[in-house]
Amino acid sequence: MARTVGRPPRSAAEIQEFRSKIGRHALEIYRAEGFGAVSMRRLAREVGCAPMTIYAHFEGKTDILRYLWADVLTDMSNDIQAKLTRIVGPSERLETAAHAFVAYWIAHPDHFRLVFMSNDVTRSDVRAFVTEDATRAHIQVFSDLIRDVLSEEHDVKMRTDTLISGMIGIALCMNTIGDYPWADVTLMTKQLLTSTLAKATSQ
Amino acid sequence: MARTVGRPPRSAAEIQEFRSKIGRHALEIYRAEGFGAVSMRRLAREVGCAPMTIYAHFEGKTDILRYLWADVLTDMSNDIQAKLTRIVGPSERLETAAHAFVAYWIAHPDHFRLVFMSNDVTRSDVRAFVTEDATRAHIQVFSDLIRDVLSEEHDVKMRTDTLISGMIGIALCMNTIGDYPWADVTLMTKQLLTSTLAKATSQ
C-alpha cells in the first residue's frame, strides 16, 4: 500500500479517547445542571477545544447523547436489580421488575426525555447504540424473567417487546400528558402484565 | 367599576380570532413543509405581524402547537372511523381500531413527534388541551369499544388507559428505536389486546 506519506489518521484508540472524553464532560454537565445545560459551545469550553472540533469527532449533538443514554440505562438497570434482591418467586420478580421499570422513568422525567424523546435522532445513532451488548442486556433481563415464569415456549420475544413498549408507553403518557386523569400506574402495569403472562396468544 | 378610561382590553372574541389566525397559518406551514418549517419568525412573516407580537398572544411556541395537535388527532380519529365502517362484531371493531391507531402513528412519524414528543411542553398547555371535549372524545372511542366487548363492568377506564398508553408505547418504540428488531407490530398490538379483554384483572 505504501500510503505512508503525510500525517497519519488518528488511531482508533485516539478517536475513542477523544470521544469518551467529550462524553464524560457531557455526562458531568448533564448530571450537574440537567439536559438544557448540555450545549456544543459549553461542552467545547469545558473540554478545552474549539466548538467545531467536536464536529470532527461526532456527527452532531445527538451523537453525543448516546453516551448519556448508556449511563442512564445502566442506572435504571441497577435500580431494578436492587429492588429484585431477596425476591425469589418468578412471577413476583417479573412484577417487581416491571413496576421498578415504570417507576424509574416516572421518577426521572429528564432521563426519560433524554433517552426516548430526543427529537431528530438519526437512525444510525440508534442502530449503533442498540446493537451494543450492554443495551441488549438491559432488555434481556425481562426476557429472562418472563421465561422463568412461562416454562414453555410462548413466543417470549414478542411478549417481551410488548411488555417493554407498553411500559415505555405508560411512562411516556405520565411524563407528557400528566394532567390527564390516568388510572393508577401500578394497576396499569399489572394489567399490562396479564397480557404478558396470558396462556393463549392467538384467538 | 367605571374602569373605562383608556383603550379597553381586547375582547375575548378578538383574542380568539387572532389566536386561531396564527394557528391556521401554523397548520398551513406544518402541512406543507413539516415540523421543522414552523418557526416563530417564519410564522410572523406569513401572518404579517412582528415576531414579538405573537408572544403577546401565545406563551411560546409549544402554546401554538396545540392548534396542530387538535388537527392531527382529528385526522387520526377520522382514519380510525373510516376503517371501522362495515365492521360490526364488537371485538373485531376494537381490534380494527387498535391496529388503525398504532398504524396511524407509525405511518405519520412527524405527527407522532408533534403530539407526543414535543419537548418542554408546559403542564398548563397539556391540561388546557386535554380538557377539551374533542380530545376526550378521541379517547372515549376506545372506552366505548371496550365496553361493547366486555358486557360487565371490568374497570373499563383502567383497561382503556392501559391499552392507549400501550399502543402509544408501541408507536414510540417503532418511531424512535426503529432499528431494534422488534416483534411484528400487528402481533404486539394483538398481544396488548389480550390484557384489555382478559377476564380476571387481579391475581
Next chain:
DNA sequence: TTAATATTTGGTACGCGTTCCATATAAAAT
C-alpha cells in the same frame, strides 16, 4: 530540510426561541 497530508482552530454566517425595552399606535374618557 522540505513536501505532503490530517487535523485543529478561528471567524463568519444563518436561522432558531426567547427576553428586554423604547417607542409608536389605537381607542376610549375627559
Next chain:
DNA sequence: ATTTTATATGGAACGCGTACCAAATATTAA
C-alpha cells in the same frame, strides 16, 4: 385636543445547533 391606557412594533441581544472556509499546526516520508 388631550390624557390615559392597551397593545403593537422594531431593534438589539443572548445562546443555541450547525455549516463553510481559510489559516494554522501536527506528523510523517522523502
